[in-house]
Amino acid sequence: MAVIFLGVRHHSPACARLVADTIHAVRPAYVLVEGPADMNHRMDELLLGHELPIAVHTGYRDHERRHSSWTPLCDYSPEWAALTAGREAGAELRFIDLPAWHPALAGLHNRYADAEARYNEATGRLCRAFAVDNVDALWDHLFEIEPADGLAERLATYFDLVRGDTETGPDDTAREAYMAQWVRAAAGEAGERPVVVVTGGFHRPALVRLAEQGERTWPEVPRPPEGATVGSYLVPYSFRRLDAFDGYQSGMPSPGYYQDLWEYGPDGAARRLTEAVTSRLRARRQPVSTADLIAARATADGIALMRGHPCPARVDVLDGLATALVGEAIETPLPWASRGPLQAGHHPVVVEMIAALSGDRKGRLHPSTPLPPLVHAVLAELGGPGDERLHLDEQAGRERSRFLHRLRVLGIPGVVRTSGPRPAGGTELVERWTLTETDDRLPALIEAGGYGVDPQEAAASVLAGRIRDADLDQLAGALFDAALCGIGELAGQVLDDLARAVVAAADLGSLGRTLTVTLAMWRHDDLFATRNSATLGAVVRAATLRALWLAEGVLGGPVPADPQRIGAMAAVRDALRHAGPPLGLDVDAALALADRVAACQDAPPDLRGASLGLGWSLRGAAAVDPVRAVRGAFVPASAGDWLAGLFALAREEVLQAGGMLELLDELVAAMGDHDFLVALPALRQAFGYFPPRERHLIATRLVELRSGASAWDLMRLEAAPELVAAGMALDERVDAALRREGLITP
Template identity: 40%
Template sequence: MAPLLLLGVRHHSPACARYVEATIRAHRPAFVLIEGPADFNPHIEDLRLDHAPPIAIFSYCADDKTSRASYSPFCAYSPEWRALRAAFEIGATPLFCDLPAWHADFGDRANRYADPHPLLARRHAADAALQLSLRAEGPDAAWDALIEQADDARLPQLLQTYFKLLRPDGAEDAHEAEREKFMAAHVAWALKEAEGRPVALVCGGWHVGGVRGSLGEADGARPACPPAPDGARAESYLTPYSFARLDAFSGYAAGMPSPGYWSVVHESGLAAAADWAMTRIGAALRDKGLPVSTADRIAWRAQASALANLRGHRMILRADLLDAALSTLVKDELAGPAAWTRAGAVTEAADDIVVAMLRALCDDKEGRLASGVRLPPLVPDLERRLARYGLKPERETKHIVIDWRDKTLQSKAHALHQMLLLELPGIVRVAGPSHADARDLTETFEIAKHPDWMASVIEASRWGGDLPMAATARLRARLDDSPGDVDALAAALSDGLLAGLYDAEDSTAELEKHVAVCREIGPLGRAARRVTRLYRFGDVFDAKGALAPLARAMFERILFLLEGPIGNGGASIDAVIAARDLARDCDGLALSLSAARGVFERIVADVETPPALGGAALGWLVALRFGDAGDNAVARIKACARPQSLGDFLGGLFALAREEIGAAAPALVAVDGLVEGWTQEEFLAALPAMRGAFAWFPPREREALARAILQRSGRKAADAEAIALDWMSQRKSVASQAQAMEAEARAMERLSRWGFD
């Protein structure tokens, strides 16, 4: 029988890449089997082309309801990539021998090479023992000390010992059993076909024992690749990848952190990588305002060398550099242990300096596919559409203006919105109808070339083979993620109509069913605002007739829910805004405004009404110009004089009737008079809600209000204008100013207590 070379590796390890490549070249096997998606084997010649890693095999399986995607990434120093290149060069047959990435045995892993999850207690105990014996903090530092700095002659034995320590022979892994049996079946078949020549298997070291144990069950027949489930389509394509996506600190659950650093190790060795890392980290720290002088760098290098010697390292390793940078360059105390001393993604709680250092070692390298590579049909379909509409992204940003009243531009607008649905980078909608005022039928888009464009289009191909098909499937998947959510349904209706994908009558009927049983005022209000916008747009879509029953149903449901128990008054503001816009700005709905007036008058009169809802209800009456609602505003403002409630009440009022109330001098005088009577503590307590209330005013109107307040306090017009302009241009946040005022008040109180008035 031909000899079997079981090459267990750690994914994306330069040392393992050297080991694999050297072994294949030395033994010249007939077959090189690689842990990777077997369904890609018919296209494995695509990998022979002159790609510039990092790249990945992108695999997906999709049906009418769901889509699942996974990646098998390669960089220049991935053992799997080196195995492929070596196999091609020596004339061996390379084959992927693992189950397809969409197979159920992969669970919800987004990356094929994600680290295995079972037997964690043993694995963690082994890692802890290694860290202790190697004087290393964290599993990555222990790996570097044991493997990455090792002599090539010692690597095979060290790797075998390491992986047996993590998973000894006979330790079963039920989660990976089917995968390991599938790989073992490939091995048995290849050994039979090799006719005495060696066969190499390159796989994660975790799987070596499982594959070896499963070999006895294999019958020597070539295993058939499992077909996609009934009604589903499954495909795999190459796609560009990036170091940022490969970095363990960004959340990638396999392989090595700091891919930029390891790329230099692979190309030039550990000594060159240390110099590169110091230059990159120094530049990153200077960008953070931390000076790194020549003297600092000398001290840093000396400290890194001392740490390496103390830890028994032959060379300065990554952890030595990072630890030395902290001790010589960073003067402030960290919030917690440095992120590189543990595995996993860097969280938001990490120190900015630490994050900057780790990003520097990641690098920003992007992969590139060779010309002539097989591409999914969505790529040429999209290229044709971009050329037809003059939308092809260029280096210079294009500004595209769409007037929906121009029928000749609507298909172009549909294509733009379909690309937005697929979240393709470089396509941005920068202006257009908002929920608050959708009477302007003009939209503006920006289109620019983006480095992730090709990768994103390839990855979007899982949704369909052409742009409308892919956008429709993506929209359907969004709805499947939020069943029965009226806001999600309304958003899908809006996006589908703008993208030219939906029939208005069928879609509105589905949404109307859910509106009738909706019990949450917040989602209903957001949904109603979307539908109000669409109704104003209705002539463009020829959809007013279909939208009218839905709009009426939403208006009536809002009134019904508003008279029930409302917990957080702020959550109801969108619903009241929608009720205002439907009543005031949407002709042809035949709404019962007298019934609505009664609802809002009862809400205003009820002393138990939450302040935000009370203000919004009053604003609805003011905006619809019912009776003396405007005159009653001052009385209602004074009735909500408490610091704890005034800001919320004004927020509701301004949200509904900013233009009518904001310009009214009596209302402004009433608010100013109440604020003047507050103590410092009351003012600080009320400030966040008051700030939120006046945020409803655009900057120009806020400046006018500031001038009016200043003039009322006795300032001359010129002084008031200058101070108001200064207020509007200040950079410090209101929250930080409030904190400063509170600290100043505490200081003054202490000084007064000790007699320093």
């Protein structure tokens, strides 16, 4: 009995042809394939007649770990060729690798992730020897465009060379020992008929050695740990998700090109790639002439000849197209000269070339394919495309909102909220959503099915995963999402973590965002059913006290205004205003602290302004002399930053205080040209805290002070204010020079 080991590169047309030809020639008793052994009893489901690419998606969760992974297959995957050819030859089909949830694969999100990073030294030496840029070009050079004669021997030599004496880690060792046991058992059962083993080339040398010794009994399929939840389902996949230029970790980039290579051979693939690039460019109104195409093909043929290729390979065609279609100098290296996702900054023609290489094929499951319960639960309730307006003060509106928020948390495409409650601001009782049809929805729903059987359970699982190792901002976001999803038990867990995190918080901005979220939930019972919650109130109180303590410790000279720091002081103001007495907050002590910060010259200007605004907004105009306070604190060098803090916390008080706008106009007008130019960006930021209607009111009152011009016209100046100010400063310098030289009289 013979065991034929075929080491392959995943998603390789040359390897897929070799596998299919070998199986048809020897008609083995067993075909063993690197893949999840727990899918063996579902082999008929896998071979139903889907439109590839598809993938086996596995979701795993327990109280310590959550993991998702994919086993993708396309027409030219050697594993798929092994399954289909083996079924045609009447062989027994078996996946022989550990299940995707197994700890040995915990570090892999893709079973067919490229293993060649483990032997970069060997492949690097080969790339230098054959004068190619990277391992993808090396692979094409050695295997994809070369004649098929002797391919099995060349592959075996290649993988023996690149693995060499590499020491495998415990994960690969466990996988190879498990796969070898399947090989020994199949060999013992096959009698005189051969066994074909198809695995990644990295594993082949070890399996050849391990298959000669050890037990010949069929291995057991590992079972998940008690309390763990595991689900594996077929999902439609796409060429875009298979493409290394989009971040996929497989060995083969450009799946659209390799699909053509599989179907039409090297010459046909080169021709179709040129046609695809031309079509994409012309569709975007980029001129591509017949002469350009002739030049590209001639250049590609010449490059192929120079590189010793019997016909143009992928990089030959790409280099020819780039030479013919890109007329100017290219600042960044061409993306096919390296590996990994496409980076920003490439020429638009090059970007279109990469898109043409990728292709736009999307898989489709056979109608009889089992789907997880979550899919049925969502599709039964989701409804058709359109816009929805939900009234959150009605029970039906709240229930629909929670359902849609659960889908949003799960990342289901085509479910977008356009307006509704936000962590900051008052309660908003109307929510708007836009639902659209998308081909990506079904795969996303199937993959989300690994988190739970219904939207509530699945969303709770996702949010629980976000909580793990989350920082203060992420915890606050998870709390708000949990409330929007109506997942009360999770909110309780987040609150416990928040309470611990707040006590140790060191960043005022993050603490302020957390306070904003928790205060909104504590106040608004109609939305969250958490009004006056004792646990939530404890978090609000602790966050307020911690924020005040941090604010008094912030020191530093004039620095740009920090919107997050200012927002934290605004959150403190709202907590003192709306929750002070109920939560036992000492408002008088807080105001005394704000006075100290406002008067501290070592504190940043924006924090001093915000502290003044805090006291002004809580005490009211009757208890404050705003004109005296502003005149005493106004410093030209940091005026904009200081005003940003003041306006953010006391915007309404500034507008209502008599003579305040006139005072600010006086102070700004007294600034020298240089000081004004330096302060202008910060001044613009400060006045940005006023909404448009109030900015128009301010402009109207200031224009009335100075001239009869239209405030509306002033607000709609097309020139940037900085440019206008710079022009005025230049005019002043010119006038000064002319007066100095006696060319004009004062």
